[in-house]
Amino acid sequence: MKRILSFKHWQKKSYKKIIGKQKRIGVIGASKKMGVTHMCLAIANFLGSALKQSVLYIELANRSQLLPVVGDKQINFDGHVGFKYKGVIYVLACDVEEALQLINSWEGHIVIDIAEYSEITKIIYSRCETKIMIGSLSPWCVNDMDILIELMKGDCIKIIKIYILKKFQGTQKNSRKAILDHCIMRERPIIEDPFKLKEEDFEPLLEMIM
Amino acid sequence: MIPEDIEDRYDIVQILQETAATAVLLVNYRKIGALRVLKAVHSAHPDAHSILSEAHLLQGIKSSQVPTIFSVEDTNEMNYLVEEYVEGQSLREYLLDTIISKEKLIKIAISLCDVIEALHNADGGPILYRDMKPEHVILQENTVRLIDFGISVRKSEAAKARPLGTINWAAPEQLKAGFLDERCDVYGVGKIIEFMQKNSNARDDFRIKKLVSQATEENIENRIKSISELKQGLLDLQGNKAKNTTEVRHLCKRIAVVGAAHAVGTTKIAINICRFLNKRGLSAYYKNEKDDVVHNLLENLSGTKIKDGILYHDYFKGILNYGDAVEKYMPPIGLYIVDCGIDLNQAINSDLIIMITGTAPWQRVRYPKWIRDKSVLLVANMSTKIASIRLAKELKKKVYMYPPSKCSGDLSKEEERIIQTLLQNEKDIKF
Numbered sequence: 001m002k003r004i005l006s007f008k009h010w011q012k013k014s015y016k017k018i019i020g021k022q023k024r025i026g027v028i029g030a031s032k033k034m035g036v037t038h039m040c041l042a043i044a045n046f047l048g049s050a051l052k053q054s055v056l057y058i059e060l061a062n063r064s065q066l067l068p069v070v071g072d073k074q075i076n077f078d079g080h081v082g083f084k085y086k087g088v089i090y091v092l093a094c095d096v097e098e099a100l101q102l103i104n105s106w107e108g109h110i111v112i113d114i115a116e117y118s119e120i121t122k123i124i125y126s127r128c129e130t131k132i133m134i135g136s137l138s139p140w141c142v143n144d145m146d147i148l149i150e151l152m153k154g155d156c157i158k159i160i161k162i163y164i165l166k167k168f169q170g171t172q173k174n175s176r177k178a179i180l181d182h183c184i185m186r187e188r189p190i191i192e193d194p195f196k197l198k199e200e201d202f203e204p205l206l207e208m209i210m
Numbered sequence: 211m212i213p214e215d216i217e218d219r220y221d222i223v224q225i226l227q228e229t230a231a232t233a234v235l236l237v238n239y240r241k242i243g244a245l246r247v248l249k250a251v252h253s254a255h256p257d258a259h260s261i262l263s264e265a266h267l268l269q270g271i272k273s274s275q276v277p278t279i280f281s282v283e284d285t286n287e288m289n290y291l292v293e294e295y296v297e298g299q300s301l302r303e304y305l306l307d308t309i310i311s312k313e314k315l316i317k318i319a320i321s322l323c324d325v326i327e328a329l330h331n332a333d334g335g336p337i338l339y340r341d342m343k344p345e346h347v348i349l350q351e352n353t354v355r356l357i358d359f360g361i362s363v364r365k366s367e368a369a370k371a372r373p374l375g376t377i378n379w380a381a382p383e384q385l386k387a388g389f390l391d392e393r394c395d396v397y398g399v400g401k402i403i404e405f406m407q408k409n410s411n412a413r414d415d416f417r418i419k420k421l422v423s424q425a426t427e428e429n430i431e432n433r434i435k436s437i438s439e440l441k442q443g444l445l446d447l448q449g450n451k452a453k454n455t456t457e458v459r460h461l462c463k464r465i466a467v468v469g470a471a472h473a474v475g476t477t478k479i480a481i482n483i484c485r486f487l488n489k490r491g492l493s494a495y496y497k498n499e500k501d502d503v504v505h506n507l508l509e510n511l512s513g514t515k516i517k518d519g520i521l522y523h524d525y526f527k528g529i530l531n532y533g534d535a536v537e538k539y540m541p542p543i544g545l546y547i548v549d550c551g552i553d554l555n556q557a558i559n560s561d562l563i564i565m566i567t568g569t570a571p572w573q574r575v576r577y578p579k580w581i582r583d584k585s586v587l588l589v590a591n592m593s594t595k596i597a598s599i600r601l602a603k604e605l606k607k608k609v610y611m612y613p614p615s616k617c618s619g620d621l622s623k624e625e626e627r628i629i630q631t632l633l634q635n636e637k638d639i640k641f
Contacts, residue, residue, distance in 0.1 A: 045533075045535035045536075046535075048533055048535060049532055049533025049534060049535035049536045050532055050533070050535075050536050051505065052502045052505045052531070052533065086533060086534040086535040087533040087534060087535065088535075194535070195535050196535065196536070196537050197535055197536045197537065198536075198537050199516055199517070199518070199519075199536075199537075202516070
């Protein structure tokens, strides 16, 4: 018999929490190629297409990676230039100043794809209600994660959600105590196509943004 | 002008049409004793080349509903085209002494759409038929065939084509030498449907009238955009949305719930009908294409489940309107309770229309012309008995009174009773 997705554990509180309150969700990668953009797209499309919410996607970066993908239909809103694709509005290659303006004025959910954590971008990250970090505990990446956590100490490390690419048992044991002390680590969900979500993707995405 | 150099091969059976330079003959092909149509045009005639172009056009069409070309000859004096003689009765002849049923009308119309679809999808680019009229539609035992492609053109050459066609049958832009595309044939098929409706027992069927008016819209921009769209409209009328099988046909019935005004309780009643039918063991799905009603239910109800794009809650099943970034799910097979809001046009293509009205004096209520049709049921919600009786007298139509709802989520006995009464005459719905 096919499994029926049941959201009993969250539907009473969490679902309403998501829809009723506009959220800012910031996602950052501890190392390069952690799939930050992929996850941001999945979250934005989940909010936009599955939950029918108003969503703004901010690509906080000097150069846009998404323009060839989502840049077909340009729109202007509140003095900003954006692109509408599959129900989500994208503001690409956005600087901190514009991102702050958007955060203050946008009425709806905002997903912020942060290319790099720095003194400047942390202003935006700290304004997010949901802070997500994606990293890896593989030996060649774990140092990047340590460095980023060190940088975040005192800022927001206690409320951050850390998602790791996959469990790497050997390194996990030896990883810095700080990681395990401060944060709960979860395995990053595998979303096959962020522009073609499946119902089984909904639950991990919802847990992520809650 | 009867050509002289064909006598060695053909016996002339009948002269179908003759001018000084052209002739259309019914001939007997002596070699095998078969009837053929022979078209001959004098080489000096301006339309001499049309025979060749007709032959070229017909060759690219993959349909058994158009005549087969047997030979094309080009002599010094004459151009000949020999094609299959399509036996049967023309639609005009047939309707002279026959009143057709709605089912037959739709069947013929769909078959006509099939052949036009084949023309529009022909190898080498779309062909515009341009000459739709009842004389050219030949009815055979189980099929409909189209004849006379004399003025048909490729769409790519339509701009250069002469403004030919039959007045009262051809699209206005065709006769005025305007921009031509596939929609001129949509107009033609629409006119044929209109002609058939006048000679059918569905003369007053408002759904067919609506489809005809959309297909024969004078303004090309407002007309049905393609023959496939017209065909889909006909299939919807046939109640044949899922597959052409009788097993699933009755299961894909559409019941439209539409409000005569805003805030008359259309959504609530549509949801309740859906719950009632599921409670009685029928698979009924609530659908609202324009608003996010089902998403709102997901937000506000507890104990919901989602599977394959459907929200389940107790006896309620609602189709979620996911956006473009979510995988598309196959629509379920079952009864569709379509909440149309106040969109009468959306309701019109349904098998049964339940129109919800209110009788409050501050409500501006408008009733369509088709309100008296027997497939439309009128339900007064939040109304007094006296107001409902007045409305029934005014409209000369039975008005059902929807009982006042209780606050609890369950359907009251009175609500169940009225829904059962509404649906009791639906032969496909057995409680």
